[in-house]
Structures are given as C-alpha cells and as structure tokens.
Amino acid sequence: MFQLQEVRKSYVRRGHAVTALGTSSLEIARGEYVAIVGPSGSGKSTMLSVLGGMLTPDAGKVLLEGVSLYDLSVAKRTAFRRERIGFVFQTFNLVPYLTALENVQIPLYLAGLPAVEQQARATELLGRVGLGERIHHKPSELSTGQQQRVALARTLANDPPVILADEPTGNLDPDSRRIVLDFFDQLHSESRTILVVTHDAIVADRAKRSFYLRDGAITDQPEQPKLRVA
Ligand SMILES: Nc1ncnc2c1ncn2[C@@H]1O[C@H](COP(=O)(O)OP(=O)(O)OP(=O)(O)O)[C@@H](O)[C@H]1O
Ligand SMILES: [Mg+2]
Secondary structure: OEEEEEEEEEEEEOOEEEEEEEEEEEEEOOOOEEEEEOOOOOOHHHHHHHHOOOOOOOEEEEEEOOEEHHHOOHHHHHHHHHHHEEEEEOOOOOOOOOOHHHHHHHHHHHOOOOHHHHHHHHHHHHHHOOOOOOOOOOHHHOOHHHHHHHHHHHHHOOOOOEEEEEOOOOOOOHHHHHHHHHHHHHHHHOOOEEEEEEOOHHHHHHOOEEEEEEOOEEEOOOOOOOOOOO
C-alpha cells in the first residue's frame, strides 16, 4: 500500500539545515495497523506528512498503491490524497464557527456531493461516533473528546482506505482515548490501513506493528535503557 523508498527530508532555517528524516525506507501493507513511536523531534510528524503527500521530500520516492506521489502534479496529488487518505490531528483542526454537522460536511462539499446528501451522510457519520444528539453544536460547545470524535467523523466522510493520525489522543483524557482507540480497532477491522504517530505506549500497544524513530532514523526496537536499576 505504502512504500517509502530512500526518502530524506531536511528543513533549512537561516542557513542551518536540520535533518528531520534521514534516508529511510519502509513498506506498509494494505490493512496494516502500524504505530510510529519516538521521542519529540525524532521526525514522526515529518514522516507522516511525507507519507500523506503533504510535504515533498528532498530525495526518494513515496508510493501509495504503486503511484509515486511526488511525481504527480500538485493538483493530481491533492485529488489523490483526498480520495484515499484521512488525517487525524492532535488538535482536531475543526472550523470553530461551523457546527459539527457542517464540519463533517466540508470534505463532502469539496467532493461535489449535493447538499442534501452531504447532510444525510454527515448526520449518519456523527451518529456512528455517538454524537447524533450534538450535530448542531459548535466545537466550543463540545467536550474535548467529543471534538475529536467530530474530527474522526470528518476524516471518514470520504470513506478513505488509509487513516494517518498524528498523536490523535494527545489531548484526551483516558476515557476519551479509549473511545477513539476502540474506534480505530473498528476501522482496522474494516480493512483500512492505519498509521498512528504517538508517544503513548497504550496507543502503540493497540497497533499490530510498531516501529521507532530516533533522530530521523527508523529502527525496529526502542533504544535500550542505558542504566539498569538492580
Ligand atoms: N517547519 C520546520 N522548520 C524547521 N525545522 C523543523 C520544521 N518542522 C520540524 N522541524 C525539525 O525537524 C525535526 C523533526 O520534527 P518533527 O515535527 O517531525 O518531530 P516529531 O517526532 O513529530 O516531534 P513531536 O513528538 O514533538 O511532535 C525537529 O528537530 C524539528 O525541530
Ligand atoms: Mg510531531
């Protein structure tokens, strides 16, 4: 499904280059549920953005379903991404002045669905995440966990086969985290491909495979503790 081939990404600020992602290769099969774990600054968000077609790497290729994302024109890449990838963020990225229903309608509107169908589908999705009674609430009128569920409903609007999530539970209390993780389990059982970036061992444990990033390099194992307490 996903192939990262010798991808590299640096950021240059005031003439100073920071290597966020060293030359990295990896393959993720269709339907896999994978966690990307690593310390702050290790390159996790950079990797997710590169995988998601949102950040052009300096070198290497990213293939999604065999298509080289960064060999597409920007317009084609955007369309390809919209059809196939749903993003979930730590900060939800809801539009504050729109209701839950309207927020979920956005991707359906962008896809050109008639208004009546947008509303029907958005209502159904909000019901699916347990917010059927809250569809006319704005983000500020919802709890944090409910806001993340609205964001999840929006992510699912176009029925994407791939979900990329960056610390999706970073701002949530344990109960809301469990609801979101149970939902990810459901999405996995529907054969979607899920990649979740996290610091949280409880989140990583739900995934079927984890890999670790350290200083922009992929390893299979977390760094071993240097000190052992007898
Ligand atoms: N837009 C940017 N400009 C310059 N440097 C950046 C930029 N974005 C990230 N970096 C640097 O690239 C490195 C990797 O950043 P990245 O955001 O991918 O880390 P991360 O693993 O997601 O961290 P966190 O867990 O804190 O979110 C860091 O050293 C960071 O300072
Ligand atoms: Mg990050």
